[in-house]
Amino acid sequence: MARPMSYKRPKNLKKTLLRLGHYLGGHKLAMAAVAVLVVVSSGANIMGTYLLKPVINRFIVPGDLEGLLRAVVMMGIMYGLGALATLGYNQIMVRTAQQVVAQIRRDLFTHTQTLPLQYFDARTHGELMSHFTNDVDAVTEALNNSFAMLIQSFVMVTGTIVMLVVLDWRLSIIVIAFLLVMLAVILYSGRRSKAYYTSQQANLADLNGFVEEMVAGQKVEKVFHHEEADFQEFCRRNEALRQSGTRAFRYSGMMIPTVVSLSYFNYALSACIGGMFVLGGLTDLGSLSSYLVYVRQSAMPMNQFTQQSNFLMNALSGAERIFDMMDVQSEVDQGDVTLVQVRRGADGALEPCQGYTGEFAWRCPTGEGAELVPLRGDVRFHDVTFSYVPGRPVLRGVSLYAKPGQKIAFVGSTGAGKTTIINLITRFYEVEEGSITYDGIDLRRIRKADLRRSLSVVVQDTHLFTGTVADNIRYGRLDATDEEVRQAAVLANADSFIRRLPHGYDTVLTGDGDNLSQGQRQLIAIARAAVARPPVFILDEATSSIDTRTEKLIERGLDTLMEGRTVFVIAHRLSTVRNANAIMVVEQGEIMERGDHQELLDQRGRYFQLYTGQAQLS
């Protein structure tokens, strides 16, 4: 069966094979068993055909029924073994293939979790997704079918050729010559159709991308009544796919009939020359007949062999893309400072303990033993410079400090670098120049997981997971009790609307929380952060879609929760930041002003402008 696929060849065949082999390594026994069983199964098949002639000649023609019975029983045993072998290798192969593929998927996913944020920001979701779908599928397909089929058709081809040579080596020259011609045809058209399939694949990707974007943006399409134009565009791409697909299939679909016709020529030639041989006394009639049976048989496995090797090549290039992703460097983390729960001992000194005490400390390993530094939430930037694109700094020599228990706000126009500051505190990105300290410890010394555990970040684009509302809130702290989840929701002012949902806290959110309004999603995200009870809270435009009255209520709740702890707030709305202890006005990657609301107003600077922009109007 020919099917659309791109006959891509892996760049480094050997390396990819070795790594795939590594995955199969744990199944060495199974693979060996499959190889043996495939040989047995195809052997039984070939032998069966081969034995028909002697059985007929030796037992049936002379009427030796007893001998015939023996032969039939013998053949029965052989066939039985063949069928058993087929059953065996198929079952083993299915098991092995699924286990290997599941392992690959799991490793790929696990590795994905360790990749730095940069990696995701630089690629589209579709691109990353396709490793999990298309590439993994190609490997599955090959393991499911191609491996066994390749061995099988190889055995069949060689077996048939051997039989042909044994039966009549002179006649076999014709057949072998034809097989070579067929091979050439197959290889040639394989190369040609590869080009067509590549163009089909490109058109398919093009169409899929379009469909994905349009379905996702369909509400906008409706609002603008833009259906007609998009449909035209869709039809254009659809038609391009149809044409290239038709071309590709036409070409690859011709391969089988061509090979079959070649085999008829082969057949005809063999028959004529064989006939001459018989007439010339070079062979006998019986041998010729059974010889011709093999001639007929020889073409198909050949065809199958090349087709399967194409599948295999495709799988290997998929595997290569998977391995490439697995080779992407994980997030670097050389931190050895960890976060521990502590309590005050009898002598007033800190001591690590189990369970939630509300007090944390950094455990800094020293030469011998470790030192405990209480977590206070003292974050300082020392001359920090950073750029996403080299040469275009987003932050230039930023220095700032947040004292424990302070609420620090960042305001400024979009693109000024506010979110970047958060990206650096959370170490989603690494500082280029300068340094950041956290309670006096260089950020780079702190283990990333522990650093992030000490912070709760709520970002503007809230992402919820498929699952119940309670599950989504509990994401902040997995062992939170139902009561704690509810309390967090109350704090975030989400409790009342959650209780009005069809199943309350057990309502299942689907997709990306599509069935909630933007504001409601933000409320859940805040509850999720609140339940984590972190020492430091970061709100990045976290209340942008929430009305100011609700925001006020949340603020009060957070103030109680975060008593004595550090909070970072980024917002456009000045009402959100007004109560901060320190407000930083960020413009063009630099901190222009710093002070509390009143101080900044008195300065009559940028903040004053921003604020009175509103004030003038009221």
Added chain:
Amino acid sequence: MELFRRLGSYLHKYRRYGILAVACIALETVFELVIPLIMANIIDIGVVTGDRAYIFQQGVLMCLCALVSLALGVGSAHFTALCGHGLGAELRKAEYQKVQSFSFANRDRFHTESLVTRLTTDVTTIQNALLGGMRPGIRAPIMMTTSIVLSFAINARLALVFLVAAPVLGVLLFQIISRVRPLYSKMQSAVDQVNRIVQENLTAVRVVKAYVRGEYEVEKFSEVNQNLQQVSQRSFRIAVLNMPAMQLVMYATILAILWLGGGMIAGGDLQVGKLTGFLSYVLQVLNSLMMMSNVFLLLTRAMASGWRILEVMDEPPDIGEERAQDVEVERGAIRFDHVSFKYRREAREYVLRDICLDIAPGQTVGIIGGTGSAKSTLVQLIPRLYEVTEGQVLVDGRPVWEYPLAHLRDAIAMVLQKNTLFSGTIGENLRWGKADATEEELDQACAIACADEFVSRLEKGYDTQLGQGGVNVSGGQKQRLCLARAILKSPKVLILDDSTSAVDMVTEARIREGLEKALPQTTKIIIAQRITSVLHADQIVILQDGRVDDVGTHWELLERSRIYQEIYHSQQEGAGL
């Protein structure tokens, strides 16, 4: 069967090619059956009588047949390709068109990812089933019937073996297929689950990292991954049984014929040559059955996809134009007449309840209210993105359903809260508002939306490429572009759904002034969080839990509405001015 009939109906334009493909394949198969007969002539007549000329002549005949069959084979590939890809294209087109006709409510019933899969992968599966199944699907039955007929012709008694073998094989294959079928759809949903988790992890990568939930996600993934592994293992383990089952029956038949045939030859009821011929037909029959079972497995997989597509096709679009008349929006007056709404008929709670509003043409109306008070839902009823459950929305005194959707939505521009820019240039995105807009018109719209300053700073201006979802512009810039796009429509009614939330105060005020000046005739409806955004409105609507709490001007509301006062103070508190 229903499924195939319905899917087949999408072939219409390509039916011709389908018929030609079937004809080519059938004829090719006939030639394949004729060639061995010629071969038999060469041996039985040519070689036996020693007639070299005859051998040569038959050899040439065979080559001619091979040529014809080559031509037919090429033809069949050609027509199959046209027909298969034609079906795929038509199916995709019809489905896409159907999805386009979906209202917001229809759309809410399907996840985006699932719709995309149904439009892409599922169609490809069906297309491939046709492309791959056509040849074996036609050849196998022809081969089988001919072989059975011929073997009965050779020896009817011996052919009775078929009557045992065929049903046994049939039952076995049926058992396999009927067991595999439900498993395939289970497998499909297991795949969906795996993809869903991967997808969610890609979009929410910041959340996962911020909460250090990598291991938790891996655990979650392992669970669905293992489930997928088990389900696929179960399905494939059963599916691959067809191979040994097939071999078993085939081998048993050969042995039975050898044994029975041997007996008959001994009894003089059968010649040796006939037995050999008979055996080759037996192989033919069983091979055809094998091919057919493969086609069935292929179809079984395609059927799961087919139903998924039909689910989309069968979704009744709940907003149609049956009652539309040839009228256009002239002035932009809007009236809500006791409107109630819920997203699903079966839902208990109403989202909007008994809304009555009167908006005169050219008025500016502010809508303000708590999170989840259904502000967005309210305005989405005006361009009929959702259909009211009770009551009526009237535009210029006519119910909205009297307008053709095209006219209605052309006249009413809306900037959504969750807005989207598409991949393409900024200019292309803006021209969604007006396809033939000139550069000046773009400039004008951008100036009103305050997008001109940053667009002009871009190296390529309107020709700047935007990535999917407009990833390379900031939130505030995106909002301003979306606004400009809506302004370009020069609409009768302009609805802004919290669409300047990421824009700073000063810019927002400038936008508001610009709108007032440039579009004085346009009815403007503004949903906002900030009082300053609605302060100057002719009337301000306060929504509370899906009901209109109060309507009035800023000063009226400040005086009498408790909610409004609270909102106002929450934004003024500590202003210190």
